[in-house]
Each structure stands twice: as structure tokens, then as C-alpha cells.
Amino acid sequence: MVRRVAVVGAGSSGLACVKVCLEEGLDPVCFESSDDIGGLWKFKESPEPDRSSIYRSLVVNTSKEMMCFSDFPMPDDYPNYMHNSQLLQYFRLYAEHFHLLQHIRFQTTVRSVTQRPDFSESGQWDVVTMNKNNEEERHIFDAVLVCSGHYTHPVLPLSDFLGHETFLGRLLHSREYRDADSFRGERVVVVGFGNSGGDVAVEISRSAEKTFLSVRDGFWVMSRMAHRGLPVDMALISRFNILLLQLLPKTLINWAAERALNQKYDHELYGLKPRHRLLDKRPLVNDDLPGRILQGALIMKPNIRAFKDSGVTFEDGTVEDNIDAVVFCTGYKGIFPFLPSALSEGPHSELTLYKRVFPPSLQQPTLAVMGFFQVRGPIMPIVEMQVRWAVKVFSGLTRLPLTQKMLEVTETERRLNLPR
Secondary structure (H helix, E strand, O other), X not given: OOOEEEEEOOOHHHHHHHHHHHXXXXXXXXXXXXXXXXXXXXOOOOOOOOXXXXXXXXXXXXXXXXXXXXXXXXXXOOOOOOEHHHHHHHHHHHHHHXXXXXXXXXXXXXXEEEEOOOHHHHOOXXXXXXXXXXXXXXEEEOEEEEOOOOOOEEOXXXXXXXXXHHOXXXXXXXXXXXXXXXXXXXEEEEEOOOHHHHHHHHHHHOOOOEEEEEOOOOOOEEOOEOHHHOEHXXXXXXXXXXXXXXXXXXXXXXXXXXXXXXXXXXXXXXXXXXXXXXXXXXXXXXXXXXXXXXXXXXXXXXXXXXXXXXXXXXXXXXXXXXXXXXXXXXXXXOOOOOOOHHHOOOOOXXXXXXXXXXXXXXXXXXXXXXXXXXXXXXXXXXXXHHHHHHHHHHOOOOOOOOHHHHHHHHHHHHHHOOOX
């Protein structure tokens, strides 16, 4: 009988997990390594080891109407797209309203989560933590919910580029980026074209002498604002549009949607057009990128081929000299060092999860990972559904398929999501 549940992390997912566990009559204990809630959305002046990090100006890409928790709407005076500090305040209101703080142990880091000797029967876990006084503590839990996020271990692919060892400028990951002040008057290359790459490049272009955005492939770019001034996610994420996706040919939808985006600005003309079709990947959300390109403050470039002293050579043969800094917006590795290594069974030693939640190899389904996915739209409501499902499985009210079936489904989904 599941009773005590360990929740690792007190970000948005961790808070939702604590709340749902309480509603289901369970006893959650949340371990948070920092001194505050918020996780990713807690801005810090300097990045801290093994913790997520954001830049000062970060504004959410999903509207408050779509991203709020299902039973706790955001305040009326909040803007549709809010600054990270306002989202953190929303989490504080949520935690206070549902009395969650008393279940969180701050400045307590989870060192390891391992199966107990009788796991095949009990499903229990040994959890080792370290408190702020560097004192080790051992606990036994009936189940574990992992909510530590996957934005803590940056990917910095310097080995992919010749000459980086002798480059005279600064080389940094976007995890270290806070604002554009330190780049004032400089010549800067931003590498990578996710939402962070777009945001960082646009912001630096307002301070730097010249900013170059280097990408392997383009991206379909859309604004936060849709027709009639509505938030774009409110306009696009609807039952009607989902029905259209199911009924109409994918090629037709791609053609119509890409045509609509190109009517705002021709992606090929702006150097933005990707090789993939719109529905194959999440689009980049940015309100200002095309305007900065139009003004000449931001110049699109292909991938970097090599570094040379103070310059950069790109794959099209062009060279930009006197480069002061290169900012890599090249993503993160999804690593959970406190979990058993046996759970990382993927082709590249990544965590293998059935429906992005449950490790299929466990004899007892008493561990679940929350929020370990990318999605077109808001994450928080989906995490709510994940934890409700997980708690039902923990309690025996819902059963998972047989291991072989879960592995087959997981492999099918992996193949569908391979880069094209």
C-alpha cells in the first residue's frame, strides 16, 4: 500500500505533485536543493551548479489562460504573456493557497534513489539526501516522483569546431547569459536556433555592434500574437483544430499554415526557411526576430565551420573577423544522476520512459518522471495529468501494460520522433 511519496524538486511540476498527492490521501515529502520554490523560473544573478538557469528578461511563450493550473487561474491583472518574476509569484500564490510549503524540505539535495532489497514485492525506494549542513540522511519511500527538470546539464559542443582552443574571444553557453550589458559595442555570434537562441540573439542585437545568428537549419517563426490580437496558443490549440489535423492531409495543413506565415514575412528571404515542414517540429516563438533582421542589426549565418584567432568561418565560406564572444544556445542533456543507471536504457543512454512517465523495466511501477517532454503548447496542465495518472498507478487503481508492450510503444514513439 503506497503511503509515503518522495517528490524531487519544488518547481512547477513538484508543486503540482505535492498537491495531487495530498488530494489522494498520500504523504508527500518534497526535497528541494535550493532555498526557494520555482525551479527553472527562479532567476539568479549567477548560475549555480546542477540547477537550472534563466536570463533576466525571459518572458513565457505560452499565455496565462493556457498555462495555468486547472484549478487555480492566474490573477486578472497578470499580462497574457508574463515576465519570469510574475510566474514565480504565481507559484508562491499556488503554494500558499494549497498549503504546500510545509511539505517541502529546502536546501536538501537528493543524492541517490535506489530500489530496496525487497523491491520486487514492496516497490519501495531508499532515498539518500544531503541537507544544508552536509549531513547525509536516509529515507524509505513507497514511491518517487522525479520533478528535477532537464535544464541543468548544458550541451557545449566545442569539440565539433576546429580552432576553438585558440579562439581569443569568449565562449559561453546560454546558461551563463543574464543580459546584454556585457556585450555592448561588441561583435557577437549566437549559435543555435531554439526559443532561447532567438531571444538571446534579439536581445544582444540591441546592445552589440553587430550580432550574427548561426544555425544548422532554419525555423518556422511565429509571433505570440495571432489574428484579432489573441494569444497565438489560444487561437491554435482547440478541439476544432485538433479535429482538422486528424481529418485533413498533413501536406495540405503544412501548405496552408506555411503560406500564412510567409505572408507575414518570407522565411526564405529572411534566411529563416527550414528544410522541415511546419508540423514536423515545434515552431520558434519570437515577436522581434524578423524586425531585427530587417534593420540589419541581426544577420543570419549558416553553421560554424571553424574558429580562427579572433574570427569565425561559416560553412558557406564567409568569414567574420574581430568576434568578441560566441554564445551557444545548444540545449541541455536530460540527466538524472541520482537515479539507477539501469533505467537509462536508450540508444544513447537516455532515460527510457513509457508515455514519457514510467520506466518500463521496473518490476513495480512506483517511480515516475514528470515534465520530461517537449510539447506544442503549455507544459503545466500536462504535468497535472501526468501526476494524476502516476498516483492512480501507485495506488493500484490503474494498471500499466505488460513490460514488453510498454517497450514496444516506447520504441515506436522514439522512431517517430527521430530527426528528419
